[in-house]
Amino acid sequence: MISRKGTLQFLAVIFFSILFSVAAFGRPIFTYTSQPNIRVSLRGNLKTLSLHVYGAFKLKYQDIPINEIENTGVTFVFSDEGTPEAHLPNQELKFFSPITIEPSSEANAGSDTASSGPGIRFSSETYPGTMEIIPESDGTFRLLNIVPLETYLRGVVPNELVNHMTQNELQACMAQAIAARNFAFYRLTTRDSSQFDVYSDTRDQVYSGEERYQPLADSAVELTSGMIVEYDGQPARCFFHSTCGGHTEDVRNVWQGQPSLAYLRGVSDTDSVTGQPFCIDSPQFSWTATFTGRELTRLVKANLSFASPVYAGRRVTGEVSDLKVLDRFNSSRVDTLAITMDNGDVYYVRGDRTRYLFRDKNGTILRSSMFSIKTDRNFGGNVDKVTINGRGNGHGVGMCQWGALGMSKLGYTYLQILSHYYPGTVVKRVY
Numbered sequence: 001m002i003s004r005k006g007t008l009q010f011l012a013v014i015f016f017s018i019l020f021s022v023a024a025f026g027r028p029i030f031t032y033t034s035q036p037n038i039r040v041s042l043r044g045n046l047k048t049l050s051l052h053v054y055g056a057f058k059l060k061y062q063d064i065p066i067n068e069i070e071n072t073g074v075t076f077v078f079s080d081e082g083t084p085e086a087h088l089p090n091q092e093l094k095f096f097s098p099i100t101i102e103p104s105s106e107a108n109a110g111s112d113t114a115s116s117g118p119g120i121r122f123s124s125e126t127y128p129g130t131m132e133i134i135p136e137s138d139g140t141f142r143l144l145n146i147v148p149l150e151t152y153l154r155g156v157v158p159n160e161l162v163n164h165m166t167q168n169e170l171q172a173c174m175a176q177a178i179a180a181r182n183f184a185f186y187r188l189t190t191r192d193s194s195q196f197d198v199y200s201d202t203r204d205q206v207y208s209g210e211e212r213y214q215p216l217a218d219s220a221v222e223l224t225s226g227m228i229v230e231y232d233g234q235p236a237r238c239f240f241h242s243t244c245g246g247h248t249e250d251v252r253n254v255w256q257g258q259p260s261l262a263y264l265r266g267v268s269d270t271d272s273v274t275g276q277p278f279c280i281d282s283p284q285f286s287w288t289a290t291f292t293g294r295e296l297t298r299l300v301k302a303n304l305s306f307a308s309p310v311y312a313g314r315r316v317t318g319e320v321s322d323l324k325v326l327d328r329f330n331s332s333r334v335d336t337l338a339i340t341m342d343n344g345d346v347y348y349v350r351g352d353r354t355r356y357l358f359r360d361k362n363g364t365i366l367r368s369s370m371f372s373i374k375t376d377r378n379f380g381g382n383v384d385k386v387t388i389n390g391r392g393n394g395h396g397v398g399m400c401q402w403g404a405l406g407m408s409k410l411g412y413t414y415l416q417i418l419s420h421y422y423p424g425t426v427v428k429r430v431y
Helices: 149-154 167-190 215-223 293-307 351-358 401-409 414-421
Strands: 016-019 029-032 037-046 049-061 064-078 084-088 091-094 099-103 119-122 125-127 130-135 141-148 227-231 286-292 320-328 334-341 346-350 371-377 383-391 426-429
Touching: 037 149, 064 091, 141 149, 149 167, 149 215, 167 215, 167 227, 167 401, 167 414, 286 293, 293 320, 293 346, 293 351, 293 383, 320 371, 320 383, 334 351, 346 351, 401 414, 414 426
Parallel strands: none
Antiparallel strands: 016 029, 037 141, 049 064, 049 099, 049 119, 064 084, 084 091, 099 130, 119 125, 130 141, 227 426, 286 383, 320 334, 334 346, 371 383
């Protein structure tokens, strides 16, 4: 069983026992009878923190109720002496370990919380369930939202599968809800943190408050409640991405050094009836990026060691004189990219890491590694401009989200969608 600080209070209500062993991607071994709570890190590194509660809540410190609050604001700051303080109307509380704000009624904490019901507002969004405020040793706060897993998924599916949310997309939403549930289960067993299970951003799954809830996504979560994808009797690790560009990718080709998993092998995304890729309607199905020779050299010098850590600490000199794809995987994604400098140095970047070679100052990387390169040279033979023509968006492993939407619109069921992108798997209800 994984022990986490703060989980004991939930075990009295929800039994969730996990015995796990992980090797490489690993396959956690589960036993469970009902949905667990999940601890979501909404934000860290907060110097100050302001919350507003709607409804009746209990303020608890070291698991002891210390105050009742209702329809009011609470601010958390560090004093000049570095002591964490909670500022309430007409009261200031000093605390040295996590403090929680919990709904006064258990009915307010469950997955049936309505968007108009009790909640806690943070940074323009309202969240159900419990908030935990953790004072860190560096003088900042981390804010956690603790909710039942099904409630968490209500805040995930609309963010991870964003489109028109029309009825003919329901099957795709159901497939996404199940895949997201699998991902959450994986994080519950493998997150290397005693504080929380998942981040609320792209480091895990994008999660937001009640304002983003969508009726179709809510229906998808409810209709698939407790369902997960299994392979060989164990929960599958369900990766997904935006747009595959016509073919998904083997997991070992994206995260090299990891073992091949039969249900995470590349599959064609082309519909046998229409002859078109299921994800053809994605705005990122095809795209173009251009760089001047000077920009390309700057990017290589800034990002080479990040894209290929084997070059860490190595100073790159000269100007880029050539950029060439040496080989590709069966999906047409780049296997090896060679960068030649005008001083004769040659550098190599592999697989999905090629995207990081083009990382800009905002941290944005190339949309996918399914691309071709066209080089224009000036009269002196130097690189004048590089044009990259690409397809798809994301790493390409597992379910193509735009492909799932396309399949749903063509009448495929959520079971067919999941079995297409995770071949050899089955869907089972585990609670």
